Amino acid sequence: MLKMPRQPSLALFWIAIIGNLVIIQLGYNVFHQIRDIPFESNLFRVFAAIFADILSNHLLFEPLLNGLILFSIIMLCRQLIQQVKLYKKWKTYIDSKSNPEMTKRFIKKFNKENLRIEVILDSSIIAMTAGLIKPRVILSSGLIERFNDQEMEAILFHEMYHSKFRHPLQLLILTMIAESLAFLPIMKSLVHHYKIWMELLADRFAIYHMGSEIQLAQVLLAVLKNNQVKSQGYGVHFVNESVNYRLKQLIDPQTPIRIPFFKQKTLLLSVIVLVMMTLIFIYGSV
Amino acid sequence: MKVKSIHLNEEGLNRFFGSLEAKIMKVLWEKEKLTIKQVHESLKKEDGISLNAVMTVMGRLTDKGHLIKDSSGKGRTRLTFFSPVQNKEQFILEQTKVVTDGLVEDFGSLMVSHLVDNMDKADPDLLLRLEQKLNELKKKS
Incomplete structure (x- = not known):
């Protein structure tokens, strides 16, 4: 099995450390603030007691922290509701397009009985891995018509990697952490970094199993070339997106890929926020 | 050329085009360059569509940027050919x-x-x- 390189492991490590520290500290802060609020007979009195407690028993800076906590909770709830709604929409779309006959034939042809695959009737070129608990690879009939058997194998290995490591679920959790801690821009940068590596590693998995990068390269080139001619008539500088790192890797699979974790401005801003929060935690309580 | 409205739950070309638009595009993708009359001849065998309807829709597809017009000849011998901007x-x-x-x-x-x-x-x-x-x-x- 291919070993996870150092960079994405580091990104995950820092997301876990910073995310957990901040969330636990914010959570503890909430606990600290509400523990001295008396239980009242109705909600209005509870809220009144909370306001009175904030104004009289805690320094001015603590409401700022409460603002951040509230922001995080709202963002988390928003993400959850959005994901549930989108899941329903997605399921309706896929179920309406699903073709069990084509799916059966495809699985048999490519001998991928262990992989959850679904072929949908769609002339667009679609290959994606979706689903949180039991991820499945969604392929369109347009894709199957467009590419030959070897190229399809390469595509399947790429998507298999995403499915095997439950990347949809990983990405959901990481995105929710990054969104709820949006006041720490470094979190979004680290998640973006990890997401790029997800694609690179999926490509490496495909290259390893195909024994060559040619098939995957042909697929990417076919999909990108047409889009490129249409959308860009002038030189474009290198954009920090997965597509460009994947191209680099396919051009020279032996050269190590270096992806920046974050910009200096992002790091500086996040450090400032973290320092301010820490000072409030240390000096802010009575 | 990007289609402005996409009907995600429609099948195939009907996702991007109306029904007659899709039929006309299919014919032109096959034959590459045709006059309105020639397109109409291809379609009327199956569907009994009027020449006016074909003319209107081909005009609309040209305005949307999916077809280009190419006129040749003068006066009575003038012919206008339509061809798709992109292949299928x-x-x-x-x-x-x-x-x-x-x-x-x-x-x-x-x-x-x-x-x-x-x-x-x-x-x-x-x-x-x-x-x-x-x-x-x-x-x-």
């Missing part, structure tokens, strides 16, 4: 990005990635280098 494969590939960007945007992190994310951000130099590499490998084999 190019059209499907381009619309793929719109559909799947829409899907990914709609379905968020439930989807990890389409086969290729952020197609419009691909570096043209890298594409060229990859193409050159593949050509060299093909020559060697």
